[in-house]
Amino acid sequence: MNAAACYFVNGMESETSAIARGLRRRDPELLDRLIEQYQHRLLRYLIYLTSNRELAEDMFQETWIRVLERGHQYDPKYEFSTWLLSIARHLTVDYLRRKKPASLDGLLNEEEGASLDPPDLRPSALQLIARQEQAEQISAALVGIAAEYREAIVLRFQEGLALDEIAAVTGAPLGTVKSRLYRGLNALLPLLKGAQA
Amino acid sequence: MNRDPHQQARELIACGSQGLTDSQQAWLHTHLDECASCRDYSQAAEQFVRSLRSVPVAADRALVRTTQMRVRLHADQLRHRQERMWLVWMSCILVGLSAAITTPFLWRGFEWLGRSAHVSNPVWQVGFMVFWISPALAASLIFLARGIHLTDANGTSRG
Numbered sequence: 402m403n404a405a406a407c408y409f410v411n412g413m414e415s416e417t418s419a420i421a422r423g424l425r426r427r428d429p430e431l432l433d434r435l436i437e438q439y440q441h442r443l444l445r446y447l448i449y450l451t452s453n454r455e456l457a458e459d460m461f462q463e464t465w466i467r468v469l470e471r472g473h474q475y476d477p478k479y480e481f482s483t484w485l486l487s488i489a490r491h492l493t494v495d496y497l498r499r500k501k502p503a504s505l506d507g508l509l510n511e512e513e514g515a516s517l518d519p520p521d522l523r524p525s526a527l528q529l530i531a532r533q534e535q536a537e538q539i540s541a542a543l544v545g546i547a548a549e550y551r552e553a554i555v556l557r558f559q560e561g562l563a564l565d566e567i568a569a570v571t572g573a574p575l576g577t578v579k580s581r582l583y584r585g586l587n588a589l590l591p592l593l594k595g596a597q598a
Numbered sequence: 599m600n601r602d603p604h605q606q607a608r609e610l611i612a613c614g615s616q617g618l619t620d621s622q623q624a625w626l627h628t629h630l631d632e633c634a635s636c637r638d639y640s641q642a643a644e645q646f647v648r649s650l651r652s653v654p655v656a657a658d659r660a661l662v663r664t665t666q667m668r669v670r671l672h673a674d675q676l677r678h679r680q681e682r683m684w685l686v687w688m689s690c691i692l693v694g695l696s697a698a699i700t701t702p703f704l705w706r707g708f709e710w711l712g713r714s715a716h717v718s719n720p721v722w723q724v725g726f727m728v729f730w731i732s733p734a735l736a737a738s739l740i741f742l743a744r745g746i747h748l749t750d751a752n753g754t755s756r757g
Binding site: 427429432433436437440441443444445448458461462465466469470535536538539540554555557558559561563564579582583585586587589590593594 | 608609611612613614616617639642643646647649650651652653654655656657661662664665666668669670672673676677
């Protein structure tokens, strides 16, 4: 390992160690900072996982409450984001199982066609329309594929998680993660092509 | 076993370029140079990733503030609960110590009282037992009666 990589790894470890120490103390300043820092990533993941913004926002709050309660279990050997997303996933899957004892697809079928309703970022009207259309196409295509494929694709291509990190978040073997990405992309690309045609 | 090179290429594309080893990347590049269909697939995947990353899904300020407030409130409740539990444990330790120190003296006191009052040994011994156990019984009853209230006060703030 060269010096720069070593410095980077050590820097990451000291940051995750600081987070672990703060979580054990239930440091409110640290928690505020983490909520700010990971707000968009966590909410995006939850929206794509549940296909329901309101539910995603509820799960967003519950995830941080769980982080507070279980902070002492965080192992600084791993990235905080991986641990955070896996907590969010467990909470959401538990909730959906209680709500409807079927797979996540059950909920998706119920809400098929529901837009993810991305908020405005105040660009020009034309940009807004184009962006909105594109967002709707992407959202519709993602809703059209199985939840486990969608989750793998969002974690890989939107959140930029490595394959082993996705395996850690989802609790699936590495081979399954690769297969979900492949099958998901295969299912998704024709849907996007169809939407653009 | 020879695998279908097109499927293999698409599997590698699906893993994303950062998830590949150097040799896998080199093989993929060579394959894409030769295969128009897989090249189209790769371009479509790249286009999808760009589009996905440009989708503006963001948390709003109200959600973040509400979450921060809820987390702070819950942290306070957990801290209070911990403090109360600490007090309960300290009380238990003190009571235990005090019982260990005073029991022999009490026993002798009851023995002396029994002799002075000319009662048989079992009578003053039962009296000692009742006297000795009654504070613990009273405390247990109070804890049982207030148990639900304490849980509520610690777990779900009732104000």
